Amino acid sequence: xxxxxxxxxxxxxxxxxxxxxxxxxxxxxxxxxxxxxxxxxxxxxxxxxxxxxxxxxxxxxxxxxxxxxxxxxxxxxxxxxxxxxxxxxxxxxxxxxxxxxxxxxxxxxxxxxxxxxxxxxxxxxxxxxxxxxxxxxxxxxxxxxxxxxxxxxxxxxxxxxxxxxxxxxxxxxxxxxxxxxxxxxxxxxxxxxxxxxxxxxxxxxxxxxxxxxxxxxxxxxxxxxxxxxxxxxxxxxxxxxxxxxxxxxxxxxxxxxxxxxxxxxxxxxxxxxxxxxxxxxxxxxxxxxxxxxxxxxxxxxxxxxxxxxxxxxxxxxxxxxxxxxxxxxxxxxxxxxxxxxxxxxxxxxxxxxxxxxxxxxxxxxxxxxxxxxxxxxxxxxxxxxxxxxxxxxxxxxxxxxxxxxxxxxxxxxxxxxxxxxxxxxxxxxxxxxxxxxxxxxxxxxxxxxxxxxxxxxxxxxxxxxxxxxxxxxxxxxxxxxxxxxxxxxxxxxxxxx
Numbered sequence: 001x002x003x004x005x006x007x008x009x010x011x012x013x014x015x016x017x018x019x020x021x022x023x024x025x026x027x028x029x030x031x032x033x034x035x036x037x038x039x040x041x042x043x044x045x046x047x048x049x050x051x052x053x054x055x056x057x058x059x060x061x062x063x064x065x066x067x068x069x070x071x072x073x074x075x076x077x078x079x080x081x082x083x084x085x086x087x088x089x090x091x092x093x094x095x096x097x098x099x100x101x102x103x104x105x106x107x108x109x110x111x112x113x114x115x116x117x118x119x120x121x122x123x124x125x126x127x128x129x130x131x132x133x134x135x136x137x138x139x140x141x142x143x144x145x146x147x148x149x150x151x152x153x154x155x156x157x158x159x160x161x162x163x164x165x166x167x168x169x170x171x172x173x174x175x176x177x178x179x180x181x182x183x184x185x186x187x188x189x190x191x192x193x194x195x196x197x198x199x200x201x202x203x204x205x206x207x208x209x210x211x212x213x214x215x216x217x218x219x220x221x222x223x224x225x226x227x228x229x230x231x232x233x234x235x236x237x238x239x240x241x242x243x244x245x246x247x248x249x250x251x252x253x254x255x256x257x258x259x260x261x262x263x264x265x266x267x268x269x270x271x272x273x274x275x276x277x278x279x280x281x282x283x284x285x286x287x288x289x290x291x292x293x294x295x296x297x298x299x300x301x302x303x304x305x306x307x308x309x310x311x312x313x314x315x316x317x318x319x320x321x322x323x324x325x326x327x328x329x330x331x332x333x334x335x336x337x338x339x340x341x342x343x344x345x346x347x348x349x350x351x352x353x354x355x356x357x358x359x360x361x362x363x364x365x366x367x368x369x370x371x372x373x374x375x376x377x378x379x380x381x382x383x384x385x386x387x388x389x390x391x392x393x394x395x396x397x398x399x400x401x402x403x404x405x406x407x408x409x410x411x412x413x414x415x416x417x418x419x420x421x422x423x424x425x426x427x428x429x430x431x432x433x434x435x436x437x438x439x440x441x442x443x444x445x446x447x448x449x450x451x452x453x454x455x456x457x458x459x460x461x462x463x464x465x466x467x468x469x470x471x472x473x474x475x476x477x478x479x480x481x482x483x484x485x486x487x488x489x490x491x492x493x494x495x496x497x
Contacts, residue, residue: 014046014133016155021045021375024138024150025165027056028123029340032092032365033163034130036372039095041382046159047130048152050137054127055120056340057169063188064214065116068206069360072112073104085406089362090119092126093369099129138166141307148335161379163371164322165339166304168359172320174202174299178268182275182295185211191218194294199223200277202265203298204230211298212247212258222247223290225261227282263288268295303342308333321345326432327374328367337375343367348414349434354451356414366407366415370430386427394425395492398447402459402474402482405430408449416446416462421495437462437469445495452476459487461494 020042023034026049034047051059062068069089077083079101085093091103103122107114114122133154140151141162150157171184183189185207191214198221201208205226212222230248250256263279275295279288302320309315314323314332322338323331324346330336338345344359357363376382389397401408401417407430408415418428422442436446444464452458452473459474459482472494474487 012133012136013131014048014136014157016152016157019044019046019157019159020380021161021163022148022150022157022159023047023163023165023339025049025056025167025340026051026054026127026132026134027058027165027167027340028092028361029167029343029364029368030056030163030165031123031127031130031132032368033165033339033371034132035092035094035099035126036368037163037375038130040372040376042372042376042380046157047132048136048138048150048157049132049134050153052134053124054130054132054134055123056165057167058116058119058123061186062116062207062210063185064191064210066111066210066214067113067116067119068210069362070113071103071107073107073109079104082406083404085362086409089360089410090114091122092361093365094126094129099126102126138306141311143311161335161337161375163337163339163375164305164308164342166342168301168303168321168341168344170302170304172300172302173297176202176265176268178270179265179295179297179299181270182268182297185296185298186301188296191215194219196220197293198274198291199294199296200225200275200290200292201296201298202226202268203300204228204260205298205300207300208298209247211296216246216250216258219257221257221259223259223261223292225263225265225277225279225288227262227264229262229283230260261288303338308336311336316345326434326438328371335379337371339368339371340364346432348432349437351413352451352453354413357411358414362410363414366411366430370415370432373429384429386429389419389425389427391425391492391495394419394421394445395488395495397427398445398461398491398495399483399488402447402449402487408447412457413448413450416448418444418446419495420444421465421497425495433462440467447491449482461491463494 023030037045071090072087075084075087080097088101091101094100102125106118106121137153142149147160148162171186194215195218197219199219201224203226204224208224247258248260250258251260262283263281265279267278269276274293277290312333313330316323328338328343328346341359343364347355415430416433416436417430420426420428433448446462448460450460456476458476461472463470474490
């Protein structure tokens with residue numbers, strides 16, 4: 001899998017040496033980035049992985065084997081079309097039919113979200129189109145006068161640009177006294193090992209609710225606790241909310257043995273028969289002194305950045321994620337980029353509190369395309385050939401993107417489709433909205449799909465003219481039809497000279 005065309009299975013691609021770009025990682029972020037770089041015009045890019053096979057975190061997680069993002073095997077649109085990608089949030093995106101909509105082929109349809117093994121199989125099928133040097137572990141990073149030196153278990157790789165698709169996979173335990181004595185999510189045992197037990201889960205985000213969902217048929221009592229309440233308004237905007245529903249709804253109904261508690265955990269004490277948890281309420285007054293047979297720390301992960309901070313790579317989120325520009329480049333070390341779910345550290349404009357979908361496959365698969373094009377243009381002077389339009393064609397093109405582009409619909413408020421209007425009408429590609437808003441440049445029009453202040457899915461238009469930027473909301477529609485006559489009329493008025 002992932003070998004160069006024309007090589008034998010025993011030959012390993014990308015021996016140590018000089019390259020233009022080196023990608024570290026063979027999870028979905030690394031595979032998608034490697035695929036896009038190979039088609040960007042950059043002739044010397046290498047993909048390295050410490051794993052023996054593709055898949056990254058999906059070779060091991062989620063613990064209870066069921067993903068939280070959906071793929072609909074049969075949809076109103078044919079697999080391989082851009083519209084079908086709305087219904088398939090797990091497959092990577094390719095340029096040819098044989099590279100598209102691969103996860104659906106492995107699903108047994110017992111659920112509308114794939115099992116972990118089905119996701120891994122879909123990634124392995126995609127990896128047949130990406131050359132990867134497996135069992136080559138990244139160990140060190142340094143710089144010389146020509147760029148970067150990536151030290152690996154196979155030797156040194158020198159490159160002008162490096163992309164770390166390393167995931168957010170290193171367990172992180174919150175600094176709560178005694179919690180380090182409890183297993184982390186990454187060390188959770190099989191569900192049957194919790195049969196008839198009371199389980200206390202520290203955390204109320206995706207991994208915590210995944211565990212709670214998996215333990216509902218087994219545990220006698222489940223308590224999830226963290227200081228912040230479940231934000232139902234945020235869940236309504238999230239493509240990853242399915243795991244929240246059952247445990248949370250059982251808590252709301254009461255009487256099921258599931259509890260979701262807003263509490264600051266002050267101490268976890270291990271004793272011979274289990275654990276004692278001491279906590280105090282955050283949205284209510286009072287204290288909790290609770291006994292549990294098992295405690296699991298579902299407190300999240302951090303990116304395994306190794307020596308990158310020592311090189312000057314700035315970190316955010318309690319030092320768990322590298323700080324990034326809208327193009328996912330280190331804010332402090334130019335030439336170092338990030339791919340995969342670590343891209344989630346670049347949240348975008350966060351209008352009305354909405355963040356990007358870059359932390360999941362359905363978001364960062366599109367980021368990888370934008371990233372590859374950006375690296376090719378910025379670092380290697382490889383410009384994409386983009387079409388010119390008449391004014392009517394430009395309006396029709398932008399309306400079509402608002403109506404159908406999965407990049408805009410899935411990466412709401414983060415990715416924008418641009419038409420440059422400085423001298424006629426010329427496509428400007430898909431770019432991060434934050435970059436388009438902040439950059440100095442010529443006249444242009446950008447369209448996005450976003451959440452408005454009231455939560456309604458709304459098309460927005462950003463017009464830059466004579467150095468000034470204006471923002472305009474187009475009408476909403478109950479069926480999300482954003483290419484109506486009224487939309488055309490308003491956009492035509494905005495795009496006029």
